[in-house]
């Protein structure tokens with residue numbers, strides 16, 4: 001299916017690794033020029049070199065800590081300076097600690113909201129004028145825990161619930177300003193972040209990493225965990241002209257593990 005993304009400009013937060021990197025590759029494959037944002041310069045440079053070489057597309061990077069106001073200001077200014085235009089914003093970066101409720105500190109909660117919720121709210125606000133000019137698209141990456149909280153996953157569940165609610169509200173603003181906004185909820189996706197969660201969960205439960213994975217697959221009753229490409233394919237569709245009438249929706253990518261309405 002021709003997605004009609006040739007020549008578009010896309011900014012992907014957390015575009016250096018994991019889900020964000022796969023989204024970056026997919027959008028470049030479809031003809032987009034990219035701005036990738038993350039904290040680690042070496043990873044960004046590697047991603048930009050690999051994707052640029054593979055697709056021939058222009059790939060710019062911005063090193064910024066999006067958990068801070070300075071970081072979101074710098075990243076949005078870098079996008080404006082590099083391209084002067086923006087068609088697609090994918091707010092993907094962020095993560096929260098898992099753990100027993102009583103072991104999580106105020107700082108753990110504060111940091112996770114800063115790192116994901118406030119980062120995407122500020123990036124959306126700063127780049128909204130460019131997105132409005134381009135009749136552009138925003139996709140926010142939340143997670144299924146935002147609608148189905150799980151033991152030991154207090155923080156990500158709450159942050160992702162806030163992200164989903166914010167995305168719906170931003171979609172209302174998008175109806176006024178002609179910007180598409182949708183939110184994607186991955187279930188378990190095999191990335192470094194997931195490896196970290198699995199290791200922490202194994203330590204918490206006193207079982208092996210393989211046992212954690214097997215338990216999770218059995219509990220969800222799914223065939224396999226998602227790949228980063230499962231998520232990237234959905235995002236590429238949602239930011240394309242083909243999805244222009246898809247507005248304010250939640251796309252769950254978890255192989256059928258979430259059985260709520």
Ligand SMILES: NC(=O)c1ccc[n+]([C@@H]2O[C@H](COP(=O)([O-])OP(=O)(O)OC[C@H]3O[C@@H](n4cnc5c(N)ncnc54)[C@H](OP(=O)(O)O)[C@@H]3O)[C@@H](O)[C@H]2O)c1
Nearest residue numbers: 014016017018019038039040066067093143188189191193
């Ligand atoms: N993996 C899963 O199972 C899963 C499930 C549901 C939802 N999600 C969501 O999907 C998104 C991506 O997850 P992932 O698994 O791909 O994570 P990942 O492999 O850990 O990659 C995270 C990316 O975000 C960047 N990043 C993190 N904090 C940042 C900050 N403060 N400022 C700028 N960049 C930052 C990282 O680069 P630096 O570290 O260099 O900054 C990296 O590029 C997250 O929002 C996560 O909550 C993941």
